[in-house]
Amino acid sequence: MSSLNRLLEMRQKRGLGAAELASDIGVSRQTIYAMEAGNYVPNTTVALRLAKVLGCKVEELFFLDDEAPARPEILEATLIAGSQPNYEGQPVQLCRVDGKLIAAAPDSLDWSLPPADAVLLGKLRGGKTGPVKVQPFHGNPDLSKRLFVVGCDPGISVLARHVRRAGVELVVLNRNSTEALDLLKQGLVHIAGTHLNDGEEGDNLGPIRRLFDRRSVAVIGFSNWEEGIVVARGNPKAIHSVADFAHKGVKIVNREPGAVVRILFDRELAKCGIAAKAVQGYDSLARGHLPAAMQVMSGAVDCCIATKAAARVFGLDFVSLARERYDLVMRKKHLDMPEVQALCDTLGRTQFRQELEALGGYDTSPAGTQFA
Numbered sequence: 001m002s003s004l005n006r007l008l009e010m011r012q013k014r015g016l017g018a019a020e021l022a023s024d025i026g027v028s029r030q031t032i033y034a035m036e037a038g039n040y041v042p043n044t045t046v047a048l049r050l051a052k053v054l055g056c057k058v059e060e061l062f063f064l065d066d067e068a069p070a071r072p073e074i075l076e077a078t079l080i081a082g083s084q085p086n087y088e089g090q091p092v093q094l095c096r097v098d099g100k101l102i103a104a105a106p107d108s109l110d111w112s113l114p115p116a117d118a119v120l121l122g123k124l125r126g127g128k129t130g131p132v133k134v135q136p137f138h139g140n141p142d143l144s145k146r147l148f149v150v151g152c153d154p155g156i157s158v159l160a161r162h163v164r165r166a167g168v169e170l171v172v173l174n175r176n177s178t179e180a181l182d183l184l185k186q187g188l189v190h191i192a193g194t195h196l197n198d199g200e201e202g203d204n205l206g207p208i209r210r211l212f213d214r215r216s217v218a219v220i221g222f223s224n225w226e227e228g229i230v231v232a233r234g235n236p237k238a239i240h241s242v243a244d245f246a247h248k249g250v251k252i253v254n255r256e257p258g259a260v261v262r263i264l265f266d267r268e269l270a271k272c273g274i275a276a277k278a279v280q281g282y283d284s285l286a287r288g289h290l291p292a293a294m295q296v297m298s299g300a301v302d303c304c305i306a307t308k309a310a311a312r313v314f315g316l317d318f319v320s321l322a323r324e325r326y327d328l329v330m331r332k333k334h335l336d337m338p339e340v341q342a343l344c345d346t347l348g349r350t351q352f353r354q355e356l357e358a359l360g361g362y363d364t365s366p367a368g369t370q371f372a
Contacts, residue, residue, distance in 0.1 A: 091116030151193020178258035221366030242268035308361025
């Protein structure tokens, strides 16, 4: 009779790396990997040390194959789909927002698989949100220390890494500012990121106040950032303004309707007197700053409108067009949540600010300031 274990699941749940756990219990990292793969059964001393460090009982970590836990129950949730079509068996992350179980379908755009707690059973019949059934991987996951954040700033991933040190996990979904505020209004998320200003530089309060009673939401600063034209390194097509987008041989990728950089782009085209149909690739869409910049990096297009940080990630050149403030909007009733307090505290920490600014194009002076 073989033994099974939940070591990998428990380690990831505690936010521990294999090397860190190995150091804590006095074994090698390779030993941790071997135990997680089921190729090595630890002695009693190692098993007890593991249980102590992971804050659980030994029998929660190790069990015989005939004692394997029962298949987790199927749960009802509200799905917020990603930009990719949803499908049965799709991995999703779970979070509770005001008692509602929300399933978020993140996009996988880099070399890693998306974070997930469950898979979909079935798919939405239409639209981007709606009721679904989900099958958790391991029982009912502990969602008590999670916050659901939607927005378009890739810098939220830096915040997620730092806030995890306080024991809080962010479930992050890429959405433009218009969509993010709409999800917050529906009560489906904790925090919406926005830079949907109304023409006054850095001022997001006007659009927010048109959507919400000013007494119902708090607006917390995240950063100032630069938006502009992302071009290949060395700028081989000599693109220096939006007017150059209409030149023959210049191909772009655009953002979806509702995205602030799409609004900025259309405004700049109007200033130049250029019709959208005169721009090759105007109807070609990328959902997010990084996906758009990635197309420039791959050579599929010559340029896009995105943030300076997105250009920096891929080693691309950048022509600045605007400077805006990116804010985090949340219901005031959530301000007293310990998880929200930990997030706001992290915004003011020097280590977080230094890392975000080092990525390029970020000014963290507004971080943590409550504007409304």
